[in-house]
Amino acid sequence: MGDMTEIDRHRRPGPRIEEVARLAGVSKSTVSRVINGEQYVSAKARDAVHTAITHLRYSPNQAARSLAGSKANALALIVSEQGSRVLGDPFFAGVLRGVHAELTGRRIQLLLMLSRPEDHDDLIAYLASGHVDGALLVSLHGDDPLPRRLQEIGLPVVVGGRPLAAGTVPFVDSDNFTGGLDAVRHLVSLGRTRIATVAGPRDMAAGLDRLSGWRRGLGEARLAADLVAEADFTPESGALAMEELLRRAPDIDAVFVAADIIALGVLQVLHARGRRVPEDVAVVGFDDSLLASTATPPLTTVRQDVEQLGRTMTWRLLGELAGDSGLPPSLLLPTSLVRRASA
Amino acid sequence: MGDMTEIDRHRRPGPRIEEVARLAGVSKSTVSRVINGEQYVSAKARDAVHTAITHLRYSPNQAARSLAGSKANALALIVSEQGSRVLGDPFFAGVLRGVHAELTGRRIQLLLMLSRPEDHDDLIAYLASGHVDGALLVSLHGDDPLPRRLQEIGLPVVVGGRPLAAGTVPFVDSDNFTGGLDAVRHLVSLGRTRIATVAGPRDMAAGLDRLSGWRRGLGEARLAADLVAEADFTPESGALAMEELLRRAPDIDAVFVAADIIALGVLQVLHARGRRVPEDVAVVGFDDSLLASTATPPLTTVRQDVEQLGRTMTWRLLGELAGDSGLPPSLLLPTSLVRRASA
DNA sequence: CCACAATGTGATAGCGCTCTCACAAGGGCG
């Protein structure tokens, strides 16, 4: 916190729209039209303006644009921070990259906002004042009311990862269910019959959906779906979960793990207990993060394209802002199995 | 890229400053003074305004503030993206968290901007127009001219991590030299005499400084500083480097590795070659990232506080913006050795 | 050949603030 440090400066940023207009021999209006890509501008005028702009290195003042246009030309990327380790997550990094890629070339800024649940009120007050045109939410836990509250204040929102709270909030997610299903089908095709899972936390849909996929896969193969242990996104908890599974069922011959990072702990325990991977126990992870290829042995895993997730979220949000109708309320992105040594 | 999607909306964000003034029974001017924490406001007026603000849930329009005040109330966090894996880096995550923590409570927004060298011109044009009041730069490589160019356009800048290009750009960095030195001192105190290093890439000061620290440590102990191999920030390159070191000097009994993630590959090779860690070869990493504690064996490593780095960068930048004199041009943050099993 | 649309352009009124200025009301000092 600390005291309110005041930013205090008197800069005279480059040229104004006025000067561009003068140099191009047109009016401010026409320059504005060119900048905003409106129709009804002659090719001649457009060229003149463009030339003037590059000549003067003109860049329109966003504050003025926002004020006059009553739109912010900015999106918020809101990270619901709890464990605060979200940011270091490759998931987040990928999403961020995707969002950025989709924003490149449009004059839309990305405001990064971290918010713990106890700060939600401040956040909402801020966003309610029209400082951004829309919000992208990631790493929601449990049934966080934030997306719904943002919708209530009329702010377009897209959530990354299916929110647990059923509702009408548009979201984009990887097809975690099918991913889990494919993982199990693969294990079954390998002849495994005692297939456990280390599931993700129950307060995130990704965990639940992957678990459901696993269940379905076992059902298809008429195998018992009784071996479930839970872990959060750390190797340590993965190790604990694997210990528990081995205790409950020493005859395990395969494990579907809900995340690569959890699988790291699983592999560790398997190694320590003298189980060979994949000979004795096959392991399939999820994410296809960097960890997967560098694990020992390299991890067979379900790949999700997180960058695409970010792009799609942004696309969906921009579509809504542009007034497109017929946008799918929510989207599921395909996953694919990446075969490596562990299964 | 794609076409310019236009954000188009007509929202009527809550109350204006006018209404606050009316409710508080004062003028706009006074409300503005209260909001900006200026002096010469009576306690009575101040209270009335605060009451009105909370009552109306008023949040000032940033665009208007920026426009009228000729300051943006925003900082840019610029990530010089090359491998584009920076974002997933726990280093970046920590810095981001620190920056955010330092910004909390001030009305200053954080704009996230990724920029590849070929986009620098656009970036500079944008920033030159006064859209932000200052910039934080991270993950600079080589002698990237970006910081200097930003300085030239009059934008206050603080760089995270010492830039290679010697110059007058203020930076904040961990004391990588002392970190490396401490690592070697520790290895020496363990009785190791054949101490190699897997250095970081030569285009980043962090790599060079840690290497220098290693050299100094060996010098102090009158040991030969001949065993240097280089790696970038991947386990694979670490593995390669370790292979090379073992080939050149099979009698190695210790390695200082410039980053935990590189050490992962080093450990892998050591294991594969039948060297026990730490019995045969002691290993010290750098960063104290999550990887360090979950490695096998858990990694002794030099901890750097990246969150503090982010806070300090922001503090330094805000200080400059506030016109503080006597700010240190640059700062080095202390590192500390974290002892675990590997050395 | 004229009515009327489609196209192209400029003038200008704000957008919601901050900042400067003017001014009123005390308080200390010679």
Add this chain to the structure above:
DNA sequence: CGCCCTTGTGAGAGCGCTATCACATTGTGG
């Protein structure tokens, strides 16, 4: 007791754009 300085307050002029309107200039069908 008049003077200035400090403290407190309000009126109003922009900040640099976009949006709206008015108007000129084509094209087009009856």
